[in-house]
Amino acid sequence: MSQKQVIPQPCTNMERYLFDLIGYIVLRGALSEEEVAAGNAILDELQDMKPDEWRGRVHGHNFTGSHEGLNLQQIYEAAPVFEQMIDHPSWIAKVTHFIGTDENNFDGLHGPCLIDENFANIRTKGEAIGLHSGGQDRVTRCQFRYHDNKFHCGQINILTAFNKIGPGDGATMVIPGSHKSNILHPEFGVAAISEQSTSVDHITGAVEVYLEPGDAILFVDAIMHGSAKRTNMGQRRISVYRYGPSWGFFRHAYRPSDALLQRLDSKRRQIVMPHAEPLLPSH
Template sequence: MDREEMSNEENYAFDVAGYLHVPGVLSRGEVEALNRALDEAGASEGMLGWEAPQRDLFRDLLVHPQLVWYLNQIIGHGFRLDQAPRLLGSREGENGQGLVGGDEPRNPSRAYFLQNGRRSCQGVKAIWVLEDVEDGDGGLVVVQASHKSNVETPEDLATGQDDMGLVKQPVLKAGDLFLLAEPALQGMRPWTGVPKRLLTYWYAGRAVIQSNGPGPGAEIETRPEWSESAPPEQKAVMYRPGAKGSNPPPVLNTDGEKTWVEESSEVIHPSIYIRDPNSKIDEKEFYFWDLNGYLV
């Protein structure tokens, strides 16, 4: 890179919007080679395990110099691949399922915040654009600033019943790199024409586990032999991160007298914003105000 760190404009854009669009990272030749490898393989995932030389193209993207340069500053040193690369929208039922993400209630393993000049971003999707995506093409959509929301996402927005004027479909060119904060509200809409190739790699901070590990080792959750006779609340603090039986992890709660395992795995969050069913505040207006700072 021709500079030591991200510019003020880049830092501001990522902090405000929850994503950073870096144009022209890959050359036309690199894009053509990646598309040719996908055509020859006839698959939309598993690229890192393909035969050479096709796999080498995707392994190179795994630690592409410009990507590493950005992730070292956004996530921090020691970031790791959390989910293997694949084409967005290629899985059955993925397009049009609704939006996921949002930073409320705040989950420390996925949260984003910037305070006193220090950023904490525990997850980033690195999306390599292999085909042009024009306005109105469908595909990837995102709600700007939702990675810092202090208000629960309205159900109508999450399900796609009401976009509330907030849902944006980025216009992208082949060769671009699109870095998306994991807690940003995001999703895949049906393509209006031929599906476009958006290749995503999912990265997480070094001390964060956001998904199950691959392979048979993730199927087995080992505990000390003595724990077999332990009550559920004691077993709950000995779960093995990354094992399929503990994702989501168990949630402990207490009333000050006793401790128990909650039936729901949702995060217990003592938010200052508590939904009041008798309140006359419109939840959509409140959410819109929180994201934008104005209301019409």
């Protein structure tokens, strides 16, 4: 794969406006055709993994239920294309803008940001993820904040499509504007993420976000979201990288491998492990 030096694309005024208003933006063509093909080649190899199986440094696991499909945790360990996505020029400058670390402040003390979770997800017919976030979580990590002309969001997600996601494919669903809601959605209980097979279909105000291969949704985790149930045959293939301030820590009991840390350049290493040594000498 070619290693082109590409300048990170900054946030446009329209993206700032839309993100503030509705809580997400769609980045069309974020990955090139070549990158999508490289990602799919790896997903072809990993698609038969079983829950709790390790293959190399990738772990097949689901935290809330098998109806959410196969999660391939630590996908950034799997291949160069998934390493490139750590600081992909299509989104990294936008991500740091919404976290607020594109200017010097405490949130960037250890680096531009931290990826606290990364995985690919393969979903088949009947699978979906229920409704979550959107004010009901009350978690500081997932807050949306805009203050003094700056965004200070606790978590920005990049959800990237590796194949086309249209009607019946189990698209990601969001309730636009719900990142600012003060009231729990009255239908939340019907569709909430759970061990049962819930989905966001038919929830008032929720819309499906359709994607072409290589498109990505950048969204603040505070937005109420989940997915439609897949009704088509075949697979839905996505990845999710979650970014937050550099002082954060890992969401689950995974850590980047020494091999990954050694082969990454210093910019990427700082994003997957901002808390690396050297520490101050102990007395």
